[in-house]
Amino acid sequence: MEKKIKCKKCGEITTISVNPGETITVNCPSCHAIGKITFEKTKSDILEEKTVKISNLSKKYKDILALDNISFDIKKGEIFGYIGPNGAGKTTTIKILVGLLNKTSGQVFINNYEMPEQKSQAHKFIGYLPQKVAFQQWRTLNHALTTFGKLSGMEKISIQPRINELLEIMELTKYKNKKIIQLSGGTIQKVGIIQAILHNPSLIILDEPLDGLDPESRYKVKQIFKDLSKNGTTVFFSSHILSDVEDVATKICILDWGRVLKIGTLNELKTEFVKEKQIEIILSKKSDKFKEISKLAGVQNVLEKSYEKFLINIDNTFSYDEVIHNIIKILLKNECHIRSINPITPSLDEVYQYYLRKGGKK
């Protein structure tokens, strides 16, 4: 961006080009005085900061095109859910992101460092959990975590307290001095999550982190993601458990056949899917007068799902709130006993199936 600065010595105003947060040396064109200036980041700069930037990324394995020109950005603090069927290209994207695989074409940036060319710098910001996490089996849990803490550049003094804190959260303290070979699959998965967040990285990339975890642990891990996001950490994770993605992701990307089918918040994803609004009404006692609401303006049709359960489709051109108000009025007037009225919104599962059917297969 362009900024105007005034020379302290001669008062000359110069226009310079600078990035937020950057420190530059400026030479006054008039008096030739030299000075250093740092441009502080504004709140909007921070919000717009992109932790991950992927442009036209493609990956070919011999004749198979695993990723076909995909592009997306992930902003600081976002929880990015990456979903798609088996073989869609999720793990390939993740491995290219962390520098374990080479790209065929395109660009990948992590905190403005290009991968894989600048991976030694980018790796300082990354925490990673592979799809199948494994540790050298002769190590104890504590030894493995200590080594990874040191390799990630943590201060020696802060490693042990941080390990203890995370073991406590994940309820693994009793396994601290057990050898990895003695741990169950779920416990190893939890250790994998701990090593990924141990050094407080600004970007956490996790490949199916909730697989193999019991419901309680899954809840805890999702809570950790939310807390990390609140503190500005970006979380990128792939998953097949769509309810978990729905619970935590602030942005969702649907991938199939190596192509991005849809990207956006859950509401944005639903917008295209939802052609008409639906409400479900349950009566405590069946009433024949119920069908009178089908005569109301804005009500497209009334479907009887079961004895006392009805599904009402509302025309999108009418005011949703007004139509519901009229429906309640009619029901009360006809002395229908209402147990509940609920708006029906599609689940991520339905949205996901819709986009796969729409644009997935080649």
Add this chain to the structure above:
Amino acid sequence: MSFSLIFKDELMGFYKSKAMIFLWIGLPLLAILVHVSSQSADMSLSILVSLVVSSIGGLLASVMLTVNIINEKDTKVYDLFLIRPLKRWHILISKFLAVYICVSIACIIAILIGLLVDYTESQMAFDIIVQNIYEPFIMTLSIIAISSAIGVLIGVVAPSILVGVLLVIFGGNYVSSIPSIIPFVFNIENPFTIVLILGIIITTVLMALSILLFNKKEF
């Protein structure tokens, strides 16, 4: 910092491993067994032991490294190391050094037992015995170094443990004996200096090739 940390960890991992415990105990035991069964009057026990243990120790070093690297590659153990600010060659060099040091020490212990037996049973002066084993000692260390480097290289390139072990047994052994054959085939003066030089050169080339391939590898 990261290299010394990885090296220390690998050393700890190998010296406590079952294979190394077998070597720590097995090779000195082998020296005693050779002494009991040996009928050769022409060759001192220390020289005989050094020849036997160098070939067994070398083979075990290469098998251990091959199996370890392929196993860790297959189970994706390296993923967690490679996404941290760590040079890939640190992993290979630290494994090579850890196994080389452990196997060499086990061989040295076995040779020292032979030396002790020679000293107590023969009438030769101690310094003459030491002088006699100096050259086989160099050969032993050279063979183990080359075997270890072959183990690393095969570990990096082999697609499975079975293929890796077969390559080590049927190929690696021949390569590791090259430096000990060449000087004698060509009747070179000062053969053990050549053995040492060839040992260093072949080990360096094999390790450089392993590092080059490991750096290009996708995980």
